[in-house]
Amino acid sequence: MGSTDASFSFKGLLAVLPRGEPLDIAFLNGHGLSASHASHLAKGGWLTHLGRGVYMLPGDTLTRDGCLAYLMRQHPGLHVGGKTALSWRGVRHNVTFREVITLWGEKQVRLPTWFLERFECSFQTTQLFDPSLPKDFGLQPLPGGNTALVVSVPERALLELLSDVGKTETVQDARNLVEGTRNLRLSVLETLLTHTTRIKVVRLARALSEELGLPWAAMAKTQSEQKGGGARWIAVSKNGERLDLKA
Secondary structure (H helix, E strand, O other): OOHHHHHHHHHOOOOOOOOOOOEEHHHHHHOOOOHHHHHHHHHOOOOEEEEOOEEEOOOOOOOHHHHHHHHHHHOOOOEEOHHHHHHHOOOOOOOOOOOEEEEEOOOOOOOOHHHHOOOEEEEEOOOOEOOOOOOOOOEEOOOOOOOOOOEEOHHHHHHHHHHHEOOOEOHHHHHHHHOOOOOOOHHHHHHHHHHEOOHHHHHHHHHHHHHHOOOOHHHHHHHHHHHHOOOOEEEEOOOOOEEEEOO
């Protein structure tokens, strides 16, 4: 196919191709463009090459949500969690100058260079819950947002935040955020705590909720006692904070 024909056929697709997000070969194939055709269009300036098999429209600006939705379609289980999820759902303490996106996933994912060049993020694969909890429990799009962009609900985000204490979050930072979780759905949080396998998370939930007088403190205490017996759990975080948590 000559360049004129290629350009003409591609012009007809411009009205339907999404803006603000990457276009991979599988997506372009669905619109009748082969890998060789896409490469030809990129050489002609009709597409901008981002990485192996991934393009964007020339002059387009990749958006945070568009890129995240794209990555989540590529990697099931990947979601926005922890501190970022709480912030996006209205629970925040300080507004940072540059957002660091907290990503969680079921397995290790090599995030593409074109994404990391545009957005700062942290990523982890910590398994917080036992296998009997459905993998998508507590994972939903934001109201009115991109349906492909999955974000932890506040109850799950809270437990992910507590998992990060001693790693990327301090106890004080967690305390400031936990104080804003007075309106959690008790049934959802109880389900998540029942399936939580990390004792540090359960005991932190109890300790902070009791200290702050939160409505879900009694339930967190019950869960902590059921999982922890009478023993204490002690650890030292990376920044030297001592975590001494009773059952």
